[in-house]
Amino acid sequence: xxxVPLVALVGNPNAGKSALFNALTGARQxxxxxPGVTVERHSGRMALDDGRPVELVDLPGTYGLEPSSPDEQVxxxxxxxxxxxxxxPDAILxxxxxTNLDNHLRFVLQLKELGRPMLVALNMIDMAAxxxxxxxxxxxxxxxxxxxxxTVAVRRRGLEGVREALGRLAAGGEKPSVPLARPLRELQRDxxxxxxxxxxxxxxxRALTRRIDAVALHPVAGLLLLLGLFFVMFQAVxxxxxxxxxxxxxxxxxLAGAAxxxxxxxxxxxxxxxxxxxxxxxxxxxxxxxxxxxxxxxLLEATGYMVRAAFLMDRxxxxxxxxxxxxxxxxxxxxxAIPGIMATRSVEDPKERLVTILIAPLMTCSARLPVYAVLIxxxxxxxxxxxxxxxxxxxxFALYLAGIVGAMAAAFILRRTVAKGAASGFMMEMPRYQxxxxxxxxxxxxxxxxxxxxxxxxxxxxxxxxxxxLTSYPVAPEGERQSEYSIAGRIxxxxxxxxxxxxxxxxxxxxxxxxxxxxxxxVSSLQTVYAIDAEDEExxxxxxxxxxxxxxxxxxxxxxxxxxxxxxxxxxxxxxxRRETNGWKWPIxxxxxxxxxxxxxxxxxxxxxxxxxx
Amino acid sequence: MSAPFPLSLDQLPRRRPAxxxxxxxxxxxxxxxxxxxxxxxxEGVEVEALHAGPIGGDPVAVRIGKLTLAMRRAxxxxxxxxxxxxxx
Numbered sequence: 001x002x003x004v005p006l007v008a009l010v011g012n013p014n015a016g017k018s019a020l021f022n023a024l025t026g027a028r029q030x031x032x033x034x035p036g037v038t039v040e041r042h043s044g045r046m047a048l049d050d051g052r053p054v055e056l057v058d059l060p061g062t063y064g065l066e067p068s069s070p071d072e073q074v075x076x077x078x079x080x081x082x083x084x085x086x087x088x089p090d091a092i093l094x095x096x097x098x099t100n101l102d103n104h105l106r107f108v109l110q111l112k113e114l115g116r117p118m119l120v121a122l123n124m125i126d127m128a129a130x131x132x133x134x135x136x137x138x139x140x141x142x143x144x145x146x147x148x149x150x151t152v153a154v155r156r157r158g159l160e161g162v163r164e165a166l167g168r169l170a171a172g173g174e175k176p177s178v179p180l181a182r183p184l185r186e187l188q189r190d191x192x193x194x195x196x197x198x199x200x201x202x203x204x205x206r207a208l209t210r211r212i213d214a215v216a217l218h219p220v221a222g223l224l225l226l227l228g229l230f231f232v233m234f235q236a237v238x239x240x241x242x243x244x245x246x247x248x249x250x251x252x253x254x255l256a257g258a259a260x261x262x263x264x265x266x267x268x269x270x271x272x273x274x275x276x277x278x279x280x281x282x283x284x285x286x287x288x289x290x291x292x293x294x295x296x297x298x299l300l301e302a303t304g305y306m307v308r309a310a311f312l313m314d315r316x317x318x319x320x321x322x323x324x325x326x327x328x329x330x331x332x333x334x335x336x337a338i339p340g341i342m343a344t345r346s347v348e349d350p351k352e353r354l355v356t357i358l359i360a361p362l363m364t365c366s367a368r369l370p371v372y373a374v375l376i377x378x379x380x381x382x383x384x385x386x387x388x389x390x391x392x393x394x395x396x397f398a399l400y401l402a403g404i405v406g407a408m409a410a411a412f413i414l415r416r417t418v419a420k421g422a423a424s425g426f427m428m429e430m431p432r433y434q435x436x437x438x439x440x441x442x443x444x445x446x447x448x449x450x451x452x453x454x455x456x457x458x459x460x461x462x463x464x465x466x467x468x469x470l471t472s473y474p475v476a477p478e479g480e481r482q483s484e485y486s487i488a489g490r491i492x493x494x495x496x497x498x499x500x501x502x503x504x505x506x507x508x509x510x511x512x513x514x515x516x517x518x519x520x521x522x523v524s525s526l527q528t529v530y531a532i533d534a535e536d537e538e539x540x541x542x543x544x545x546x547x548x549x550x551x552x553x554x555x556x557x558x559x560x561x562x563x564x565x566x567x568x569x570x571x572x573x574x575x576x577x578r579r580e581t582n583g584w585k586w587p588i589x590x591x592x593x594x595x596x597x598x599x600x601x602x603x604x605x606x607x608x609x610x611x612x613x614x
Numbered sequence: 615m616s617a618p619f620p621l622s623l624d625q626l627p628r629r630r631p632a633x634x635x636x637x638x639x640x641x642x643x644x645x646x647x648x649x650x651x652x653x654x655x656x657e658g659v660e661v662e663a664l665h666a667g668p669i670g671g672d673p674v675a676v677r678i679g680k681l682t683l684a685m686r687r688a689x690x691x692x693x694x695x696x697x698x699x700x701x702x
Contacts, residue, residue, distance in 0.1 A: 063652035068645050100680040103654040184651050192679075206682075210664075217675060219668035311684045315669040324673070324684070348645060425689060426673050427649055430682040 004045075004055045006087060007166060008078060010111065011095035012104055013061035014304075014431035016123040019153035020095055021058040022440050024162065031447065034085050039074045039345070041086075048167040049160075057089070063103075064184070065110050070345050079114060091117040091169045093162070095153070098128035098135055099206075099432070101195035102188075108144060109187045109194075117169045118146045121162055125150040127432065131206060133199055140198035154437040209304075209432040216308050226312055229305075233296045234400060235393045237289045237369070244288035252281035271468065274531045279464030279524035283370060283456050286520065290366040290452055291445060294335050298444045302436035306331070307428050314426050320408050321415030323349075323426040326356040330407070333363035334400075335448070337573045340365075341580055349424035355414045357577055358590050361568050362407035364400045366452075367519040371564050372399055374523050378545035379557045402565045406597065418589070455518065459572075463517045464524050471510070471529055483507060483529050502599060503559040503606030505552070515569045522564070555609035562605035566598035619697050623661060623676060624690035631662040631677075632695035641692045650689075654679045661695055 011017040022029075025044025032041045042058040059078055060071035067073040074083060081088030094111055096104035108120055122137055141148040147165045151158030215221050256277045263269040300306045306328055314324030325347050333340030340360045347353040364372075373396075380395050415421075467488060476485035483489050483506065492510035499509045507529050515522035527544045548557070568574065568591050577587040620635050634657050639647050655678050664682065665675040672687045 063649070066648055066652075068648065102679050103652075103681055106652075106654075184648075185656060188651070188654065188656055209682075213665065213675075217665040219666070223668050307684065311665075311673060311675060312668060314673045314684070314686075315667050318672075318686075425643075425646060426684065426686050427646065427653075427689065428684045429653065430675060430684055 003087070004053050005090040006055050006057060007091045007093050007169075008089035009056055009058045009093050009095065010075060010079070011061060011123075012063050012097065012107060012429075014429060015061070015095040015097045015104060016153045017061055017095045018058060019437060019440055020093075020121060020123065020151065020162075021056065022437075022443055023153050023156050023159055025056055027443065027446075029443070034074055034083065039071055040342075046163070049163055050167060052167070054166060056093070057086070062107075064107060068348055079111070079116075089116065091119065091166065093119050093121060093166065095121045095123050098122050098125045098150070099131050099133065101135070101140075101199065102192045105144075105191035105195050106184075106187045108146075109191055112144070112146065113182070119162070119165050119169055120144065120146055120148045121153070121158070122148050122150045123153050125158070126152045126155070127434075130208075136198050136200075140194070143194045143197055154434065154440065156437070206432050212433050213308070213430075216305070217311060222308070222312055226309055229300075231397065233293070234397055235388075235390075236296070237292050238373075238390075238393050238396065240292055241288040245285055248281070248285050248287070252277060252285070255281075270472070271465065274528065275465050275468035276461065278527050278531055279468065280456055280461050283460050283520045283524050284453070286366070286370040286373065287449065287452060289369050289373070290335070291449055293366055293369075294448045295441065295445055297332060297335055298441050299436065302434070302441060304431040304433045307430050310426075310428060311430070318423065318426070320412040321419075321423065322352055322355060322411055323347075323424050325424075325426060325428065326352060329356055330360060330363050333360040333365060336365050336367070337361045337363065337570065338576050341573065341576045344580065347424075349421070351415070351419045351421035352424040354581065354586065355411050355419045357580055358414060358419075358586065358593075359407040359410050361570070361573050361590065361594060362403045362410065362566065364403045364565070365519075365570075367570065368564050370520040370523045372396060372561065374526075374545055375548065375557050375561055378549040379552075379554055399561060399565060402562075406566060406601075410593070410597075459517055460521055460524065463514045463521050464528060467514045467521075467525055468528050483510065488513070502563075502603035503556045503610075504563075504602075505556060507551075508556070508560055512563075512567075512569070517571055519564065519567075519569045522569075554614045555606050558609050558614070559602040559606035563598050563602035566594055566601055568594035568598075620694050621696075622691045623663065623693040623695055624674060624687045626661070626663045626695055628663045628665075631660050633698040634659050634661055634693060635696040636694045638692040638694070642689065646689065653683055654681055655693070661693070 009017060009021055021042065021044065024046045028046075029042060029044040032043070034041050039060060044056050046054050046056055048054055057078070059075040062072040062075045065076050065079070067076050077083035078086050078089065079092065092111060092114070094108050096108060112118060122135065122140070125135065128135055137148045137150050147169070149158055149161040149165050151162060216225060256273050259269060259272050259277065263272065300309070309331070310324035310327045313327045317323055317327055326344070329340045329343035329347065332343050337360045340363065341357050344353045344356045344360070347356055376392050376395055380392050383391050385391050385394060470488035471483060471486045473486060476482045484493065488510055489506070491513065492506055495513065496504065496506055496509040499512070504512075507526060510529055511522045511525040514525050523544065526548070530544065530547050574587045574591060577590055578584060581587065619632070621632070626632055634655065636657060637655065642650070659679050662677040663674060664677055667673045673684050674687055674690050675682055675684050676690060
């Protein structure tokens with residue numbers, strides 16, 4: 001045997017599976033995909049005490065072996081050894097929540113019938129103690145007939161025990177026996193009996209969680225808290241990012257300066273300074289804002305608040321034919337529609353899932369943030385309209401709100417037309433509140449930052465360079481403007497005919513084309529276009545915002561903002577929608593309805609603003 | 615308290631633990647049935663109504679055994695509860 005032993009990490013959702021995975025593998029993780037399905041494969045290496053390596057694969061959380069979603073199907077198939085792209089695990093590491101043994105043990109008993117070498121991590125043992133539960137892990141191990149190790153994964157406790165027990169298990173490797181398939185309720189009763197035998201309790205119950213929920217789920221206070229949290233989140237995106245954005249900008253200026261000083265005048269220098277540094281820099285500058293937004297979402301998920309938010313939102317969502325369950329993918333879509341659309345796999349009702357996918361791009365993703373941020377900074381005065389409330393933040397909030405209202409209206413109509421069907425239900429476990437481990441948050445944040453930087457380094461870089469070439473050549477003769485004369489300029493002139501009625505000028509028509517690749521490219525494109533026209537003067541010196549403020553009338557800027565609320569400008573989102581809906585029908589539908597909305601609302605905004613004399 | 619048992623879970627006063635007497639499984643779809651079973655719903659298990667949603671009291675949050683579950687009021691209606699001690 002040369003292959004490294006493979007250990008499958010399984011458990012109910014909320015058992016602390018991912019925390020244990022992070023604790024055991026540290027930062028040595030790989031995120032891939034299973035072939036044919038869009039379920040992510042998270043794997044990592046760990047070393048046993050004697051130095052032997054083990055590969056750990058973190059399977060999607062599930063309550064049982066009868067799958068009700070594509071995620072759970074993968075878990076089942078891997079455990080049965082029938083999943084393409086995965087070998088049969090040599091051992092199973094089951095994570096159970098010590099505070100809810102009755103339920104989690106039923107899953108353990110079900111897994112035991114697979115006949116694989118198995119280890120139980122009795123997680124959240126500290127919470128159990130706080131609840132007044134004393135669990136005899138030796139008795140539990142005896143009753144179950146498998147090793148049991150107490151752990152507190154978020155606090156990194158009990159890891160040596162897991163490694164040691166895995167070391168003993170990894171040696172084994174019998175063939176799986178045919179499952180006995182005992183009925184669920186029988187397993188359930190067995191589980192309750194074992195749990196009772198191993199537990200002595202003076203029930204105090206989830207005291208802290210109950211106290212927090214008394215406020216967080218209160219019909220009035222809870223809604224105010226939810227609204228307040230989101231408002232703080234969006235204000236923070238602007239307020240906290242100022243300093244780091246300044247650092248990135250000065251770093252970018254330094255780079256441009258160094259390139260100008262060190263390189264001879266010519267094609268290469270122009271490409272580097274105007275194309276690459278100005279273009280990519282104008283996107284990377286938004287990394288702090290994107291990270292702040294993701295940090296909030298990760299924090300809300302890790303603390304257990306996200307399900308409460310889903311609970312509060314469920315009734316409103318059911319009004320448009322969705323449920324609280326689709327609230328979570330939609331909230332993720334505020335960071336990026338791609339993970340959002342992938343997260344719809346937890347929505348069980350197929351019609352509800354389809355509608356959630358179709359409206360996910362209306363949630364204001366972080367890629368729009370660069371566009372919004374530049375235009376707001378350029379056109380909306382930075383003044384206060386109340387204590388702690390800035391006008392700029394308020395406008396941003398309004399743009400987000402426009403996306404949400406648009407999405408809800410779209411869902412309402414779609415659920416009554418193309419995705420008609422019975423009302424979907426809502427059933428979700430509410431985990432206890434938990435103080436997350438900062439390391440777990442950092443890993444999540446790092447993975448997001450990496451995806452964004454990779455996009456900046458690949459798609460955005462190449463599109464920026466191509467656009468720079470197209471706008472730089474052929475070189476305009478004396479008296480002609482480069483942005484009109486170049487290849488890109490001519491294409492934009494064609495598009496301008498269509499976009500002029502809604503207030504778009506030539507540069508905007510030009511920026512909209514490459515923004516199809518990714519929305520934030522609109523910013524770097526405008527930067528490139530203006531940098532080229534202003535070549536002779538203070539070339540890259542003037543910030544994009546100042547340039548726009550000089551050249552665009554207010555109604556035009558507002559129309560551009562409205563356009564980006566709706567326009568489906570992101571090829572990756574279309575690609576993911578195709579993958580998740582198994583065909584081109586729905587992504588094409590999405591493309592058309594969103595462009596129609598974008599055109600209509602940009603036009604409406606423009607003409608309203610003109611009529612108001614803005 | 616006034617309401618006489620048996621009650622359906624959506625009628626159960628809050629903070630008053632009761633025992634699942636019967637479940638109208640037939641009124642639930644197969645995935646719902648399976649989900650509820652997996653979440654530990656069974657005859658003889660202790661349940662308690664905890665919270666109700668801000669609009670129209672829907673959905674509801676209930677404790678089933680040691681787990682807290684958010685569910686629609688319509689589903690809670692299928693669960694009939696009575697007074698008594700939890701069976702093991």
